[in-house]
Amino acid sequence: MSKILFITTRYPFPIFGGDKLRLFGIIKFLSKKNHVDLVCLGKREEVQKNLAFRGNIKVFHLSFLTRIINTIFSFLKLEPLQNGFCLSNKMKNYIDSVGYKYDSIICHLLRSSQYLPNKFEGKKILEITDLPSLNYQQLINQLSILNPLKYIYIVEKFLVYRYEKKISDKFHNIVFVSNKDALEAKKKISKKKISVIESADSFVSKAFKYKKNNNKIIFIGNINYIPNKLACYYFAKNILKKINLKYPEIKFHVIGSIGYIDKFFLSKYRNVIIHGKVNNLKNVIKNSICGLCNVKISTGFQYKTLTYMSYGIPVILSMNAFVNTKFKKNSEVLVFRNDEELIKNIYHLKTDTTRISTLINHYELYKKIISLPGDVVECGVFKGISLTRFLTFREILENNYSRKIYGLRKIL
Numbered sequence: 001m002s003k004i005l006f007i008t009t010r011y012p013f014p015i016f017g018g019d020k021l022r023l024f025g026i027i028k029f030l031s032k033k034n035h036v037d038l039v040c041l042g043k044r045e046e047v048q049k050n051l052a053f054r055g056n057i058k059v060f061h062l063s064f065l066t067r068i069i070n071t072i073f074s075f076l077k078l079e080p081l082q083n084g085f086c087l088s089n090k091m092k093n094y095i096d097s098v099g100y101k102y103d104s105i106i107c108h109l110l111r112s113s114q115y116l117p118n119k120f121e122g123k124k125i126l127e128i129t130d131l132p133s134l135n136y137q138q139l140i141n142q143l144s145i146l147n148p149l150k151y152i153y154i155v156e157k158f159l160v161y162r163y164e165k166k167i168s169d170k171f172h173n174i175v176f177v178s179n180k181d182a183l184e185a186k187k188k189i190s191k192k193k194i195s196v197i198e199s200a201d202s203f204v205s206k207a208f209k210y211k212k213n214n215n216k217i218i219f220i221g222n223i224n225y226i227p228n229k230l231a232c233y234y235f236a237k238n239i240l241k242k243i244n245l246k247y248p249e250i251k252f253h254v255i256g257s258i259g260y261i262d263k264f265f266l267s268k269y270r271n272v273i274i275h276g277k278v279n280n281l282k283n284v285i286k287n288s289i290c291g292l293c294n295v296k297i298s299t300g301f302q303y304k305t306l307t308y309m310s311y312g313i314p315v316i317l318s319m320n321a322f323v324n325t326k327f328k329k330n331s332e333v334l335v336f337r338n339d340e341e342l343i344k345n346i347y348h349l350k351t352d353t354t355r356i357s358t359l360i361n362h363y364e365l366y367k368k369i370i371s372l373p374g375d376v377v378e379c380g381v382f383k384g385i386s387l388t389r390f391l392t393f394r395e396i397l398e399n400n401y402s403r404k405i406y407g408l409r410k411i412l
Contacts, residue, residue, distance in 0.1 A: 002034045007110035008116050009086040011042030011059060020176065021306065022129065023108055030106075031055065037102075039095055039115075041088060044313065060091040080132075081152075082111045082161045091115065110160070113167045126171040133161040139226055142296060149226070168193065212350055215249045216288040216314065220304045221282075223258035223266075227295045235294055236269040239339060243346055244271060250346075255284060282311070289313045289349050290334075292296040294342065305333065316345050359389060366393040374403065381407035 012023045030036050031054055042059040057268055066325075067085045074084025096117050099105060104123035107113045110132050116124060134159035140201060143150040149383040168189045175195045176182040182196045219235070221228040232254055240252050251271045258276050267274050278284050285291075291308025308315045315333040334349075370377070376394075378387055387407040394402060 002103040004030055004034050004036045005095070005099065005102040005105045006030075006036055006038045007095065007105065007112045008038070008040045008106065009109075009112050011040050012038070026106075026108075026127065039091065041086060041091065058094065060088045060094070062086075062088050075155075078159060078162070080111065080163050081156050081161075082132075083114050086111045087114065107171075108163065110167070113170070116170060117225075123365070124173075125170045126167070126174045128174055129177050131164070131176070131184050133164055134181060134184050136160060136167055142230060144225075164188065212289075214287045214289040215251060216245070216285075217250060217252050217346070218255065218285055218288045218291045218308070219252065219293075220255045220291065220307055222256050223254065223262055229262060231295045231312040232266060233291075234296075235292065236266055236272045239294075239342060240269065240271060242339075242343055246347070247350060250289070252294070253284065253288075257283070281307075285311050285313065288313050290316050290346065293317045294336075296320055314349055316342065318342075362389050363393060364385060366390060366397060370397055376403060376405045377408065378406070379408045 006027060008023060010020065010023070012020050012027065026354060027036055027038065031041045035055060037056045037058070039058045040060070041062055043061065059209060066088075070087045071081050071084035074081055074087070092115055095115050099117035099120045101202075102122060104125065107116055108127045108129075110126070110128055113126055115211055136153050139153050140150055140157060140178045143153070164185075165188045171193065173195055174185070174189060174193050175197055176185065177197065179196055182194050185194055197392060219228075219232055221231075223229050223232060236252060240250075243250055248271075251273055252269075253273045254266060255275045255278055258274060263274050263276065266272055275284055288311075291304065291311075293304050293308075293315065305315050305317060317333045317335050319337045320336055334345040336345055376390055378390065381387055387405065390405050395404060396402065
């Protein structure tokens, strides 16, 4: 049985949020045939919630003042700011003193790589999940020039970009969660070192069990994370009010870590309910019509989609987030490219179930003709709803030029 030391800057319990879900999944899998010990940063109140973990857990605490001082020193050394924010000298000294006992060391996320002992001779793996420099570039593109965070991210992107190339030489393998990030990484890291482990491979979702009279739209995520923050504000400000014109009873529920300022401003929007962190997600998420993932900035994998699916809730996913998944468009998730399609998807879920059954029947019917030559003719067109569906199915299942679709209507 191999001995593995797993290093992370985030205490993985309780399992809430995408990175913790992936972190726990990896540790659980590795523990089946290996002895895994965990060393991490964490808060004292979190450690009291320790779960049944078979290996040893060593948790180190960092004060906010220490984090700020270390961040300043990181900047002066031209190292990523996140490295300084997550640097514990006590944790580093501890890992240096025990590292020789292990066959392998796995560092979770780029900022944990600074804890890798210099003289360690075993297998060294960086579970980077997504590519930080790519993530920062998307953030920079989205933020206004008046937003001071934009300039902090420009600096951090420069520092991270240099560090990604430098640190990759110290590891035998670098693991990503999506091909998109891996392809970008191959421009500066040896292809032989890069692996992709997509988290949804072994995931089985429950059958959808929502009802059309459900009135909750759920968003799960860390709202302090800029892409999630922007997604929530945009939906509350620009989309929800349009949905409420037709369905005034629908409310937007935000679940996850959130600062006082964001909680104050988001709750000012009509029909927005802020829950923050919850102990029992099942109670909050029940009676939801859908789980929302409308992030415009997306690298890696959006784990909130797995959470929604595990509760049998339909998922509405932006195209930016969808490209990093292995889900089937309009079969396992509803995908949108713009505001109009997002609203249309929610209307679709609120539609009477008999109409949904008709849509599914049309979809199954179209699938049966894919291998057959010829055009499609619908006789007895009334409002053109079915005709529009067939045009949509042609685009999804074939392409816009695969066959012609005609609609015949009797004129009195």
